[in-house]
Amino acid sequence: MRQDFDAIIIGAGQAGPSLAGRLTQAGWTVAMVERKLFGGTCVNVGCTPTKAMVASAHAAHIARRGSDFGVVRKEPVVVDMKQVLARKNAIVMKSRTGVEGWLRGMERCTVFTGAARFESPKEIRVGDQVLYAKNIFLNVGARPSIPDMPGVREVPFLTSTTILDLEELPKHLIVVGGSYVGLEFAQMYRRFGAEVTVVERKSRLIPNEDEDLSSAVQEILQSEGIQLRLDANCIRLENDGGEVAVGLDCLEGHPQVVGSRILLAAGRRPNTDDLGLTAAGVKANEHGYITVDDQLQTSVPGIWAIGDCNGRGAFTHTSYNDFEIVADNLLDKASRRVSDRIPVSALYIDPPLAQVGLTETQVRQSGRAALIGTRPMTKIGRAVEKGETQGFMKVLVDAENKKILGAAILGTGGDEAIHCILSTMYAGAPYTTLSHAVHIHPTVSELIPTMLQSIKPLDTSVK
Ligand SMILES: Cc1cc2nc3c(=O)[nH]c(=O)nc-3n(C[C@H](O)[C@H](O)[C@H](O)COP(=O)(O)OP(=O)(O)OC[C@H]3O[C@@H](n4cnc5c(N)ncnc54)[C@H](O)[C@@H]3O)c2cc1C
Numbered sequence: 001m002r003q004d005f006d007a008i009i010i011g012a013g014q015a016g017p018s019l020a021g022r023l024t025q026a027g028w029t030v031a032m033v034e035r036k037l038f039g040g041t042c043v044n045v046g047c048t049p050t051k052a053m054v055a056s057a058h059a060a061h062i063a064r065r066g067s068d069f070g071v072v073r074k075e076p077v078v079v080d081m082k083q084v085l086a087r088k089n090a091i092v093m094k095s096r097t098g099v100e101g102w103l104r105g106m107e108r109c110t111v112f113t114g115a116a117r118f119e120s121p122k123e124i125r126v127g128d129q130v131l132y133a134k135n136i137f138l139n140v141g142a143r144p145s146i147p148d149m150p151g152v153r154e155v156p157f158l159t160s161t162t163i164l165d166l167e168e169l170p171k172h173l174i175v176v177g178g179s180y181v182g183l184e185f186a187q188m189y190r191r192f193g194a195e196v197t198v199v200e201r202k203s204r205l206i207p208n209e210d211e212d213l214s215s216a217v218q219e220i221l222q223s224e225g226i227q228l229r230l231d232a233n234c235i236r237l238e239n240d241g242g243e244v245a246v247g248l249d250c251l252e253g254h255p256q257v258v259g260s261r262i263l264l265a266a267g268r269r270p271n272t273d274d275l276g277l278t279a280a281g282v283k284a285n286e287h288g289y290i291t292v293d294d295q296l297q298t299s300v301p302g303i304w305a306i307g308d309c310n311g312r313g314a315f316t317h318t319s320y321n322d323f324e325i326v327a328d329n330l331l332d333k334a335s336r337r338v339s340d341r342i343p344v345s346a347l348y349i350d351p352p353l354a355q356v357g358l359t360e361t362q363v364r365q366s367g368r369a370a371l372i373g374t375r376p377m378t379k380i381g382r383a384v385e386k387g388e389t390q391g392f393m394k395v396l397v398d399a400e401n402k403k404i405l406g407a408a409i410l411g412t413g414g415d416e417a418i419h420c421i422l423s424t425m426y427a428g429a430p431y432t433t434l435s436h437a438v439h440i441h442p443t444v445s446e447l448i449p450t451m452l453q454s455i456k457p458l459d460t461s462v463k
């Protein structure tokens, strides 16, 4: 028998549960469908577990550096992976059960567990049940993509999901992919005590970021003993006796890296292939990302796509912002748009790399007249006092209207400090609002006004 609701939400990730909360508060009846773990990627196999493990890795790193701070250590640092995992699991479980309990206790919300699939533009099948609603919200997220490289069907490999359950420390972890997922795990496992090699097919790590940031990140990772194989072509997985290996053609170095485990960290793909999109007439692009307009409506009226599956963001904060846009537009008659969002993100290596707005490369390519300011972390008192002076910060300003175009902070506390720049940008204020503001001493943020006071013309002839 068909069950009718005002709305069906597919996926209890970073947007779905909050949307269920807003809609039910407004009096709507909601069917929430989740096929696996409540809280989705971020809570279960993304942000929460990785940042919990990054914290364990940081503790090991600081313990090893004890003598830099006058702390005497008589024994070598030993990391107990079982305890690291137990701590991580406890944090994850609390969050997951919190989301599930919230949804199950929500008035006017009915939770269905199982895989949802379109039967028609207004009907969804979950097992042997058919749900009907005039409004359907897709929050189905993404999963690790497995590149179709030679050997991938014969050689065992880990993904960002399966590595989270690895109880033993691999002697040598080979990470394929040198971006967000790959670098967070690479540094974490190096600090846990593994040998680590990162294999990246482009000529530099985090290839989408500015070159100076790539070089500085590379230097930080190499200083901890992480091996890099860049410009790696023809990557293939191989069994090598009891070991695993990655074969590659790099511009230099041995054509094979032998290790004990391989982590594939080469991007993600949306969970849209088994949703039955064609039964509803919902359009997706060639990579499976659902096509949406600036207010997250799909090609079919009454169906929205929010979070990673629409390809307009790939972060928890962008998924949550999608929820806010859709909810405010539907319930408060607002006209919020995705294009109002200022890009912002942090790569959680240590120290973190936080970025907002345009990169320096994008500013150069835009051809507009701009100003740039930079500051090494060695010149920031707080960083010196903490003994964490790696990295630098930079900011770009529009030379005509004096508004901040973008900024990056690679350094201790950068993920927090970037927010004063972000808020100034949202306020639409000129950079002088921030450069005249008095900040707390001693903080990393206090050097942002100082950096802004010394901005100089950017040479845009260099693209
Ligand atoms: C290792 C790693 C670390 C990360 N760290 C960060 C970080 O530090 N900061 C950050 O901002 N982002 C981080 N991310 C990205 C972040 O996790 C995602 O951007 C975010 O979770 C996307 O949320 P979402 O709501 O779009 O989808 P998801 O959280 O992926 O949720 C989608 C849900 O839909 C369910 N689902 C899918 N298909 C169906 C179906 N047919 N029927 C029913 N249910 C279905 C899934 O089971 C899942 O629960 C990380 C990602 C990874 C992999």
Ligand SMILES: NC(=O)c1ccc[n+]([C@@H]2O[C@H](COP(=O)([O-])OP(=O)(O)OC[C@H]3O[C@@H](n4cnc5c(N)ncnc54)[C@H](O)[C@@H]3O)[C@@H](O)[C@H]2O)c1
Pocket: 147, 149, 176, 177, 178, 179, 180, 181, 182, 184, 199, 200, 201, 202, 206, 207, 232, 235, 265, 266, 267, 268, 313, 314, 315, 345, 346, 347, 348
């Ligand atoms: N701190 C965070 O916010 C955080 C952390 C982890 C993941 N994430 C999200 O997850 C997304 C996915 O991260 P990701 O690092 O898996 O993907 P990505 O797309 O950001 O990077 C993939 C990397 O792998 C390389 N690559 C691709 N195919 C390859 C191949 N065959 N051989 C060698 N290298 C190859 C690419 O050049 C690139 O450097 C990110 O875009 C981000 O949005 C966010």
